[in-house]
Amino acid sequence: MEIFDAPNADASCGRRNVTTVAPQALTLLNNPQIRGWARDFATRVRRDVGPDHSRQVKHAYQIALSRLPGDTELEEAIVFLRHSELENLCHLLFTLNEFIYVD
Amino acid sequence: MWTNHRRNATPFPCGLVDNRFTNRREFLRKAGSGFASVALLDLLDRQNLLANTRTHHAATAKSVIWLFMEGGPSAMDTFDPKPALNRHHGQKPPASIDVFFGNPGPLMKSPFTFKQHGKSGTWICDHMPHIARHADDLALIKSCHAESPAHGPAMYQMNTGMVRTGFPSAGAWIQYGLAASNQELPGFVVLQNSRGSKGGANNWGAGFLPSEFQGTPFRAQGTPLLHLNRPEDLNREQQRRMLDLARRWNRAHATKHPGESDLLGRIHSFELAFRMQSSALETVDLASEPEPIRARYGLDKDHTRAFGEKCLLARRLIERGVRFVQVYCDDEWDSHSNLEEQHAQRMAETDQPVGALLSDLKQRGLLDQTLVIWGGEFGRMPVSEKALGRDHNPHGFLVWMAGGGIRGGTSYGELDEIGWRSATNPVSVNDLHATILHALGLNHERLTYRHNGREFRLTDVAGEPVHAIFA
Numbered sequence A: 001m002e003i004f005d006a007p008n009a010d011a012s013c014g015r016r017n018v019t020t021v022a023p024q025a026l027t028l029l030n031n032p033q034i035r036g037w038a039r040d041f042a043t044r045v046r047r048d049v050g051p052d053h054s055r056q057v058k059h060a061y062q063i064a065l066s067r068l069p070g071d072t073e074l075e076e077a078i079v080f081l082r083h084s085e086l087e088n089l090c091h092l093l094f095t096l097n098e099f100i101y102v103d
Numbered sequence B: 001m002w003t004n005h006r007r008n009a010t011p012f013p014c015g016l017v018d019n020r021f022t023n024r025r026e027f028l029r030k031a032g033s034g035f036a037s038v039a040l041l042d043l044l045d046r047q048n049l050l051a052n053t054r055t056h057h058a059a060t061a062k063s064v065i066w067l068f069m070e071g072g073p074s075a076m077d078t079f080d081p082k083p084a085l086n087r088h089h090g091q092k093p094p095a096s097i098d099v100f101f102g103n104p105g106p107l108m109k110s111p112f113t114f115k116q117h118g119k120s121g122t123w124i125c126d127h128m129p130h131i132a133r134h135a136d137d138l139a140l141i142k143s144c145h146a147e148s149p150a151h152g153p154a155m156y157q158m159n160t161g162m163v164r165t166g167f168p169s170a171g172a173w174i175q176y177g178l179a180a181s182n183q184e185l186p187g188f189v190v191l192q193n194s195r196g197s198k199g200g201a202n203n204w205g206a207g208f209l210p211s212e213f214q215g216t217p218f219r220a221q222g223t224p225l226l227h228l229n230r231p232e233d234l235n236r237e238q239q240r241r242m243l244d245l246a247r248r249w250n251r252a253h254a255t256k257h258p259g260e261s262d263l264l265g266r267i268h269s270f271e272l273a274f275r276m277q278s279s280a281l282e283t284v285d286l287a288s289e290p291e292p293i294r295a296r297y298g299l300d301k302d303h304t305r306a307f308g309e310k311c312l313l314a315r316r317l318i319e320r321g322v323r324f325v326q327v328y329c330d331d332e333w334d335s336h337s338n339l340e341e342q343h344a345q346r347m348a349e350t351d352q353p354v355g356a357l358l359s360d361l362k363q364r365g366l367l368d369q370t371l372v373i374w375g376g377e378f379g380r381m382p383v384s385e386k387a388l389g390r391d392h393n394p395h396g397f398l399v400w401m402a403g404g405g406i407r408g409g410t411s412y413g414e415l416d417e418i419g420w421r422s423a424t425n426p427v428s429v430n431d432l433h434a435t436i437l438h439a440l441g442l443n444h445e446r447l448t449y450r451h452n453g454r455e456f457r458l459t460d461v462a463g464e465p466v467h468a469i470f471a
Helices: A022-030 A032-049 A053-065 A071-083 A086-095 B024-031 B035-046 B083-087 B151-160 B170-177 B200-204 B236-256 B261-283 B291-296 B302-319 B339-363 B429-439
Strands: B009-012 B015-018 B063-068 B114-117 B122-125 B138-145 B188-191 B216-218 B324-328 B370-375 B397-402 B410-412 B422-424 B449-451 B454-456
Touching: A022 A032, A022 A086, A022 B216, A022 B261, A032 A053, A032 A086, A053 A071, A053 A086, A071 A086, A071 B236, A086 B236, B063 B302, B063 B339, B138 B422, B138 B429, B151 B200, B151 B429, B170 B188, B170 B324, B170 B429, B188 B200, B188 B302, B236 B261, B261 B302, B291 B339, B302 B324, B302 B339, B339 B370, B370 B429
Parallel strands: B063 B324, B063 B370, B138 B410, B188 B216, B188 B324
Antiparallel strands: B009 B015, B114 B122, B138 B397, B370 B397, B449 B454
């Protein structure tokens, strides 16, 4: 957690630091645990809605972002899934600013 | 509080200030947020065609290694011996001295012995034989002074120019001012204190500058960077495709949240992370260094290994074009109770690695283009604390610089006779920052960023480069 600004226990922490640096991005991209979660997420989506790409994208969006994709997003995601695994779409949802930052 | 203060429309006594389009880069980036132009903008950005590549004057240094001696090393026990303290040891100080923790003791002589070194005859404590070999490379700035006697604010001031938190660090300003010369590594790397620095990440933060300019901390122990290898079931092309779509969606999201520099900073961090995967692995691999080099930095000994690794890594980083590297010592120089023991320990840990760094840079022809800075956030008092220690002293301390256009074997300014206050040619933190920017070809008065309705500088409204220490 040190990479994501976990406070040092030696001193009081009035407010957490908020940093956005490459080591955090590397963790989200390459950490085996996060990749594992992306695989589990994809398994759940497939189990819930089956093989249809459009339904998969809508369901994954709903779970990860609590909303349905817009028309453009849906179209782009379907194009993406023609060349890529659902695992990769699920993984990329974890990296989105919208996923990380609460509005 | 602070974060809100620098975001969006900023509440200000004179009304609301909209800082959504705060500089050319951000303006162009935001103006170009339509999908068609995104790729072009990124391409331009990567090649730094948008960046401010021109310096204000000829630079004497391309990069900076700042050896940050956290906790406050004592001037009179390292590079600035004060014979008057030997004469007046045990006596009441001439004036009432305001110490941070109260109860100042009598004047205390240095527990260490000193010798003169080099053609310059520079006095250096006998606990630093390796640095002593470089006496003629050093410019000692003996008359530094700062504003806060407390570590946190003093750290912020030394790093950002302000004692309050939330301002851009020197490294962030430099990244803002100068284009990166390596696209596959961060331009500002922080090799951290394994105990954590007082004040934390705000010491290398971007403040109100775009957050992509903040320093990138490497891990203080173990592998400096984790997760540089892609998952086995994901190849480079697939990952690129993933990042392209994520970037597209992140950009669309960012246009709905204008003024949130962190969102753009995070998009930038993923692009940098993608590029780092190919080169950073090699950069941080210290095992690839020949054994004699590793030994020279002290990697073969327990007490020098941690700082030695950071110094060696700093050399590898600047060799690959990283602009600004901060190397924090481990633990602290904060010697309240037993200065002799605590300072001797810090010197034992850092002397050999620092000496090795200077020799290594010189042999590789890199010292001429690398400004090396040694110093802490303040110094220590001439009077004793708890009989054998010294308390914080922001009124007088020493910083040295070497390489990067600096005239070695010189000194500038003097403290008073007992080493308490800056007496001759005082050098403020603003002056130190102006000097660093000057070496990099930047005029501290012209490196500005509009925020809260006015132009801000690293040096606020003061500062003058110490021209006398340049060759």
